[in-house]
Amino acid sequence: MLTKERNDASAAGRRETGAVPVIDTQAGEGVLRVALAGPWTTHTVGHVDAEMRRLAARQGVAGLQIDLSDVSRLDTAGAWVIKRLAAAQEQSGARVEIGGEGETDGVLLAAVDDAIRQQVPHDADSGRWGIVPALEAIGRLVYAFRDEFLLGMHILGATISGAQMKRGRGHGVNPAAIVHQIDRMGVGAIPVILLMSAIVGAIVAQQGAFQLRYFGAEIFVVDLVGILVLREMGVLLTAIMIAGRSGSAITAEIGSMKMREEIDALTVIGLNPVGVLVFPRLVALLIALPCLTIAADFAAVGGAMAVSWYYSGIAPSAFIDRMRDAIDLSTIFAGLIKAPFMALIIGVIASVEGIKVGGSAESLGSHVTAAVVKAIFVVIVVDGIFAIFYAAIGF
Numbered sequence: 001m002l003t004k005e006r007n008d009a010s011a012a013g014r015r016e017t018g019a020v021p022v023i024d025t026q027a028g029e030g031v032l033r034v035a036l037a038g039p040w041t042t043h044t045v046g047h048v049d050a051e052m053r054r055l056a057a058r059q060g061v062a063g064l065q066i067d068l069s070d071v072s073r074l075d076t077a078g079a080w081v082i083k084r085l086a087a088a089q090e091q092s093g094a095r096v097e098i099g100g101e102g103e104t105d106g107v108l109l110a111a112v113d114d115a116i117r118q119q120v121p122h123d124a125d126s127g128r129w130g131i132v133p134a135l136e137a138i139g140r141l142v143y144a145f146r147d148e149f150l151l152g153m154h155i156l157g158a159t160i161s162g163a164q165m166k167r168g169r170g171h172g173v174n175p176a177a178i179v180h181q182i183d184r185m186g187v188g189a190i191p192v193i194l195l196m197s198a199i200v201g202a203i204v205a206q207q208g209a210f211q212l213r214y215f216g217a218e219i220f221v222v223d224l225v226g227i228l229v230l231r232e233m234g235v236l237l238t239a240i241m242i243a244g245r246s247g248s249a250i251t252a253e254i255g256s257m258k259m260r261e262e263i264d265a266l267t268v269i270g271l272n273p274v275g276v277l278v279f280p281r282l283v284a285l286l287i288a289l290p291c292l293t294i295a296a297d298f299a300a301v302g303g304a305m306a307v308s309w310y311y312s313g314i315a316p317s318a319f320i321d322r323m324r325d326a327i328d329l330s331t332i333f334a335g336l337i338k339a340p341f342m343a344l345i346i347g348v349i350a351s352v353e354g355i356k357v358g359g360s361a362e363s364l365g366s367h368v369t370a371a372v373v374k375a376i377f378v379v380i381v382v383d384g385i386f387a388i389f390y391a392a393i394g395f
Contacts, residue, residue, distance in 0.1 A: 027383030030062035037070035040078025056088035069100030201300030254354025
C-alpha cells in the first residue's frame with residue numbers, strides 16, 4: 001500500500017509559481033520515493049530544510065529514490081541538502097538512488113559528495129581540557145616545530161652553499177648589496193641601540209648602588225655593571241632590538257616580494273632567490289650585530305659610569321680602575337661569542353616567515369608579528385643555553 005505526503009498544503013501552487021522548492025514523498029514496502037521540484041538554491045532551501053531533516057531521520061527505510069526531474073535550478077546549497085538526505089539514509093542501511101538530474105546537477109552533487117561525509121564535531125569545545133586533547137596539542141606543536149626547523153635549515157644551507165646569484169655560474173656575490181644591508185641594519189640602528197643601552201646601564205647602576213648602599217659596598221656596583229652588561233645584557237638587548245627592527249623588515253620585504261610573485265620571477269629568469277634576497281641580509285646581520293654589541297657595551301658602561309658618579313660619588317677614573325680588576329677578556333668575549341649565533345637566528349627566522357607569507361595583507365602582518373615574537377623568544381632561550389654552558393665549563 002502506498003501513502004502520499006506533501007510537505008505543505010499549498011505545494012501544488014508553489015510548484016506552479018516556482019518560488020520555493022517542493023517535496024513530494026511516497027512510501028510503500030519499505031521504499032521511500034522523494035520527488036523534488038522547483039528551485040533548490042541558497043535563497044530557497046531554508047523553506048524545506050526542516051522537512052529534509054525529518055526525512056533524513058526517518059526510520060525503517062530500506063530504499064530511497066530521489067527524483068530530480070522537476071528541479072528547475074540547483075546550486076551548491078541545494079546539492080548539499082539533497083546529498084545530506086542521501087548520506088543519512090545510507091548510514092541507516094538504505095539503498096539510495098538519485099535520478100533525473102541534469103549534467104550540471106550531477107557535477108554539483110559529485111562535488112559535495114566527499115564533503116557531506118566528513119564527520120564534523122557537534123561541540124568544538126567538548127573535551128577541550130582532557131588529557132588526550134592536551135597531548136594532541138603538544139604533538140601538533142612538535143610537528144610544527146619540526147617543519148619550521150627543516151625550513152630554516154633549508155634556507156641556511158641554501159644560503160651557505162648557494163650564495164651565487166646565478167645557478168651554476170660561479171659565486172657572483174654582490175658586495176654592494178651586503179654593504180647596503182649593513183648600512184640599513186647596522187648603521188641605521190646605532191642611535192637607538194646607544195640610547196637604549198645607556199639608559200639600561202644607568203638603571204642597573206642606580207638600582208645596584210641603591211641596594212648595595214645598605215651594606216656599605218657601593219663600589220661593587222662597578223663589578224655588577226661590568227659583568228652583567230658585558231656577559232648578558234649588552235648582546236641580549238641588542239639582539240632583541242635588532243629582531244624587532246631588522247627582523248620585521250626582512251620578513252616584510254621578502255613577504256611583499258612573495259605576494260607580488262617577484263620571487264617566482266627571480267626563479268624563472270634563473271636567479272637563486274636565496275642568494276639574491278637572504279644571503280646579503282644574513283651576512284649583514286653577522287657583521288652588524290657584533291659591532292652593535294660592542295657599541296651597546298660602551299654605551300651601557302658609559303651610562304653606568306655617569307650615574308655612579310652622580311649618585312654614588314664614584315669618579316670615572318675610580319670606576320675604570322675597578323672595572324679593570326673586575327673583568328677580563330673572557331668576560332668580554334663571553335658576550336661577543338653569542339652575537340653571531342643570535343644574528344643567524346634572527347635572519348633565518350625572519351626569512352622563513354617571509355617565505356611563508358600568503359597572498360593577503362593579513363597574512364603579511366601575521367607573519368611579521370610571528371617573526372618578531374619567535375626571534376625574540378629563541379634569542380632569549382639561546383642566551384640561557386649559553387649561560388648554562390659557560391657555567392658548566394667554567395668560562
